[in-house]
Amino acid sequence: MKYLFGVDLGGTNTKIGLLSADGNILLNKSIKTNSEMGYDDCFNRIAEVIKKMNIEKKIDENDILGVGIGIPGPVLHQEVVSFLANFPWKKNLNVAKILGEKTGYRVKVDNDVNVITLGEIWQGSAKGYSNVIGMALGTGIGGGIVVDGKLVGGFQGAGGEIGHMTIIPNGKLCGCGKKGCFEAYVSATGIEREAESRLTVNKNNKLWDIISKKEGQKVEAKDVFDAAKLGDSFSLDIVDYITEYIAYGLSILLHVTNPEVVVIGGGVALAGDILFDGITKKIKKYSLLACIDDLQILPAKLGEKAGIIGAAALVVNR
């Protein structure tokens, strides 16, 4: 039996999993990332967990196929991390080499959303497909573009940086400093900004009823969907706005790589049918028939495990 490791390096926590070669998680553990203690310390602790898992499961070193690691930043050639936002680590860190030396195994590195997309192809919603776009709607928007079964990394590791493609010239200000980025509209943050802006002028709705009871009275994207599901017309109108922009942004991608499956994950995707039905209906308006014919737009399946499974998928991906 062969084994692999998947590591999901996050800003706060890092998850490490031992998997069988057919994708089952046999062991998993979460440790603090503690990036402020430096990369050397962090990778030492990851290597230590890997070593302990090997011992616990009495695995022969020769049966380990390798380690995959997903990272929140652009990655070059599945080796070098260009930079990690909010990590006090140096630029152009060769994580494949560093973690490879510390573990003794072959290590492959990629961007976290790229990795999640691979995971969904290996074990999730897009299982068995080779032309796929993964989209993570969270605090921001991330993308994973897979063509003929391979991730599109790009020249500078910025392939799939779809959250920052401009979709409205001179549109809403984005956290990156540009205007009109996709994620300024329909990331969780974008949705919350829109809802807050609308609540300023209208408090006679179920969304406000929900928010006003919360400490801090701060909107979360989920509240908008919850109120909409109660039939609140104010919130249904925001959902209409959300599905319109997701359909529009997604349609652009369909004309570039013409995928057969789109997998949407991240917190916003948990809204379920109310979101997916709207997107599926509205995308037609923006798309050539050849781009939506037989296209499947599916919710991600792997949830919390997506990071670990996706990272491990890097090892088995050709």
Add this chain to the structure above:
Amino acid sequence: MKYLFGVDLGGTNTKIGLLSADGNILLNKSIKTNSEMGYDDCFNRIAEVIKKMNIEKKIDENDILGVGIGIPGPVLHQEVVSFLANFPWKKNLNVAKILGEKTGYRVKVDNDVNVITLGEIWQGSAKGYSNVIGMALGTGIGGGIVVDGKLVGGFQGAGGEIGHMTIIPNGKLCGCGKKGCFEAYVSATGIEREAESRLTVNKNNKLWDIISKKEGQKVEAKDVFDAAKLGDSFSLDIVDYITEYIAYGLSILLHVTNPEVVVIGGGVALAGDILFDGITKKIKKYSLLACIDDLQILPAKLGEKAGIIGAAALVVNR
């Protein structure tokens, strides 16, 4: 010495070239496509020209590597042509098989703009690069997306259909029936529509001076650039509009596949520096640094020969 054939199937004319394996055109001939006489007749005549070229150059059949053919439509797996707009031919025509049987050689087929992009990588502006986007600004806008040296065909052969990605929701009506397509703004047709619309309310400019002397008084995209180069502020303003929209549309693509080179061809690209300088300057506003760092935006080099050389490139492309 090895040889290959490149065929550029157009709506009116079809160009056929015999090339050396290192990309030199040794013979070339243009014949009428006469699509109304059916595909069988058309491919018979192409096969005949290929046979005659072999005889003329006394080539041993074993030294022919194959035939590449570029076609104005979406192509599946470099074999099957989904449909050809304005050709009275049946759908899903296996051109690789049909022309393969008629010539006796291995035949590879792809979309014309895809093929041109491959040609620019093989022998033109993008020589030696493997992450490239080709964009043809002609009557419409076509795109060729190359990732790791391979064309992105997509699930239904619609990879690179960038002319019909929506860039302005509910924007200008496009010939395809949708609204706000990229090519509704900055194809030659898009430019002419914009110029004509502006001329309706202002004839006190150098563009009108040029147009009014022509029979039919119809604007061509080239007239706009010519007047702008004379310093006409009315036309310079249209050029500003053109470069803004090209920069914007192109920036979207940079965030999807993050290419190292963009090659722009087609009639509109002949405008030269006035066009490329504007695009290069304006694209920054719409792009993440990682997407434009060291990016080269270059005019296509192969011109009239692009179709033949690109089609032949299909044969040598892995």
